[in-house]
Amino acid sequence: MRKPELLIPAGNLEKLRTALLYGADAVYVGAEGLSLRASSSEMSLADLAAGVKEAHAKDVKVYAAANTFARNSDLDKAKIIIPELAATGIDALIVSEPGMLRLMRNSAPHLPVHLSTQANTTNIESVKFWKDQGVQRIILARELNLKEIGEIAAAVPDMELEIFVHGAMCMAYSGRCYLSAFRNRRSANEGDCSQPCRWEYALHESTRPYDPLILQEDERYSYLLSSKDLCLIEYLPEVLASGVTSLKIEGRMKSAYYVAVVTRAYRQALDDLIKQKEKYQCRQEWIDELGTTSNRGYTTGFAFAEEKINETNPGIKYVQTHEPAGIVLRYDPVKKRMLIGIRNHIVAGSRLELLLPDKTVSIDTRILRNEDGQSLTEANNDQRIYLPVEKEVPVGAILRQKAK
Numbered sequence: 001m002r003k004p005e006l007l008i009p010a011g012n013l014e015k016l017r018t019a020l021l022y023g024a025d026a027v028y029v030g031a032e033g034l035s036l037r038a039s040s041s042e043m044s045l046a047d048l049a050a051g052v053k054e055a056h057a058k059d060v061k062v063y064a065a066a067n068t069f070a071r072n073s074d075l076d077k078a079k080i081i082i083p084e085l086a087a088t089g090i091d092a093l094i095v096s097e098p099g100m101l102r103l104m105r106n107s108a109p110h111l112p113v114h115l116s117t118q119a120n121t122t123n124i125e126s127v128k129f130w131k132d133q134g135v136q137r138i139i140l141a142r143e144l145n146l147k148e149i150g151e152i153a154a155a156v157p158d159m160e161l162e163i164f165v166h167g168a169m170c171m172a173y174s175g176r177c178y179l180s181a182f183r184n185r186r187s188a189n190e191g192d193c194s195q196p197c198r199w200e201y202a203l204h205e206s207t208r209p210y211d212p213l214i215l216q217e218d219e220r221y222s223y224l225l226s227s228k229d230l231c232l233i234e235y236l237p238e239v240l241a242s243g244v245t246s247l248k249i250e251g252r253m254k255s256a257y258y259v260a261v262v263t264r265a266y267r268q269a270l271d272d273l274i275k276q277k278e279k280y281q282c283r284q285e286w287i288d289e290l291g292t293t294s295n296r297g298y299t300t301g302f303a304f305a306e307e308k309i310n311e312t313n314p315g316i317k318y319v320q321t322h323e324p325a326g327i328v329l330r331y332d333p334v335k336k337r338m339l340i341g342i343r344n345h346i347v348a349g350s351r352l353e354l355l356l357p358d359k360t361v362s363i364d365t366r367i368l369r370n371e372d373g374q375s376l377t378e379a380n381n382d383q384r385i386y387l388p389v390e391k392e393v394p395v396g397a398i399l400r401q402k403a404k
């Protein structure tokens with residue numbers, strides 16, 4: 001069985017390191033000023049160069065998204081940034097439209113090009129077209145099912161195909177949507193969606209603006225526009241059988257905790273599948289782990305869909321059973337303790353779990369000590385504290401606690 005690539009979002013250098021620790025084969029990042037995500041999830045060139053170096057040392061690839069729909073006023077900036085991006089050592093640039101592709105061909109001709117899912121590639125002829133233009137990989141439209149994907153892989157076997165297997169879905173076609181720009185001037189088409197499709201809505205009769213009719217389903221609000229999140233971990237044999245090269249996780253704007261949990265679950269599942277082949281069975285613990293991160297209930301999306309629609313779940317807003325508590329900054333082998341950067345509020349005696357790449361361990365939190373050795377009853381975001389742990393733990397490992 002061919003080993004697929006597990007491709008993880010890395011919104012910043014810390015998340016890139018998290019992805020490396022928990023088993024990514026490749027990461028994708030936002031290129032400063034050129035990606036289709038807001039600036040908070042774009043990396044500076046300096047961070048990108050550092051991240052590429054660390055990733056390549058572990059044989060992990062780095063792809064940079066320059067998938068903005070460039071306007072004329074963006075082109076001069078793109079002409080400058082593309083060679084600078086290539087100089088960081090990235091393994092490919094992700095573009096969405098022919099203008100950026102042409103610029104890339106001129107200014108960084110040796111850099112492989114991946115075509116973004118925003119280009120809505122949905123059929124064999126489109127894939128052949130982009131192949132003729134020198135594209136090495138197509139990130140297929142999310143709206144395809146596995147049968148259609150398999151047909152494309154069979155018809156164009158030398159094209160690398162990438163699909164999303166996990167993460168948030170849009171009700172709009174591949175995110176081409178103005179709802180966010182319309183509601184609060186944050187355009188999804190410029191990577192800044194505020195997800196108003198997930199807000200609660202009420203109906204106002206025009207002469208009674210202060211007397212809204214609440215749209216209810218089963219005693220709750222109706223979330224008419226909001227999709228469940230995609231999760232294909234139970235169907236990895238079917239996904240690999242379709243012939244895809246790369247399995248992509250959505251979420252460059254999500255937390256390091258999300259990156260850790262999702263990377264680890266899919267890493268373990270894929271390794272197990274490669275080893276067990278037809279004896280592979282998805283473990284309940286992987287599904288449970290994915291439920292610890294923020295989600296809106298899971299769906300298989302379009303993977304097996306006859307009708308091309310997303311699923312919504314009126315009964316669920318966001319759910320998550322756990323939240324991040326901190327990150328390991330250093331391990332002291334003499335005193336057998338780890339220095340933690342707190343990313344939340346924790347109290348002495350509470351139940352903390354440390355996520356290691358291969359297992360989860362409970363941590364003794366009866367005594368929290370600051371760097372001066374003082375005992376604390378609680379610690380807040382950005383504080384640094386010591387916690388005991390018997391065996392060496394890797395820098396960057398994530399701690400979590402039950403969601404409050």
Ligand code: SF4
Binds near residue numbers: 171178180197
């Ligand atoms: S508002 Fe919802 S449907 Fe529209 S782009 Fe944002 S997430 Fe997608």
